Amino acid sequence: MFRFSFAATALSVALSTGAFAGEQYVDSTGYAVSGYDVVSYFDLPQSPVGAAQPAPQKGLKEFTAQYNGASFAFSSAQNRDRFLADPAAFVPQYDGHCAYGVAKGGKVPGNPTLWRIVDDKLYLNITKNVVGFWEEDIPGNITVAYGNWKDIEADDASDKDIPDFRAEAPM
Numbered sequence: 001m002f003r004f005s006f007a008a009t010a011l012s013v014a015l016s017t018g019a020f021a022g023e024q025y026v027d028s029t030g031y032a033v034s035g036y037d038v039v040s041y042f043d044l045p046q047s048p049v050g051a052a053q054p055a056p057q058k059g060l061k062e063f064t065a066q067y068n069g070a071s072f073a074f075s076s077a078q079n080r081d082r083f084l085a086d087p088a089a090f091v092p093q094y095d096g097h098c099a100y101g102v103a104k105g106g107k108v109p110g111n112p113t114l115w116r117i118v119d120d121k122l123y124l125n126i127t128k129n130v131v132g133f134w135e136e137d138i139p140g141n142i143t144v145a146y147g148n149w150k151d152i153e154a155d156d157a158s159d160k161d162i163p164d165f166r167a168e169a170p171m
Contacts, residue, residue, distance in 0.1 A: 023069030
């Protein structure tokens with residue numbers, strides 16, 4: 001499986017600061033990551049920078065688990081069990097918020113269909129335009145975002161309307 005690997009600086013910053021500043025973002029579906037199976041991302045081939053990523057699998061309501069204040073849905077019992085063995089290995093960074101937004105000092109939800117795995121960490125972004133900005137300097141954005149994340153408080157979340165990334169909750 002192809003994974004991006006960037007400067008050791010970004011990885012060491014990520015490992016030293018952690019990626020939690022609050023509870024996992026949960027949208028109107030009632031699930032983290034809009035009900036997409038976070039384990040499924042790690043089984044997908046990644047597209048090159050500048051190209052759209054393949055779609056992750058949607059979770060099912062019969063395969064769920066709780067972590068970081070949220071319900072996660074999975075496409076299979078096997079994926080749920082993989083998650084339960086090490087949840088931190090699968091959850092998106094910044095509690096499911098947009099990675100580029102955090103790099104810019106804000107906190108807006110991430111779109112689960114706009115993703116990239118870097119150094120075995122899942123990052124989400126909010127719009128296709130934002131993905132372009134994020135991909136201009138992924139390692140630099142990770143370094144800045146991790147520096148910002150520890151100072152972002154729960155009330156720093158945007159209050160503007162956020163697009164509905166998934167119309168329905170897990171089946």
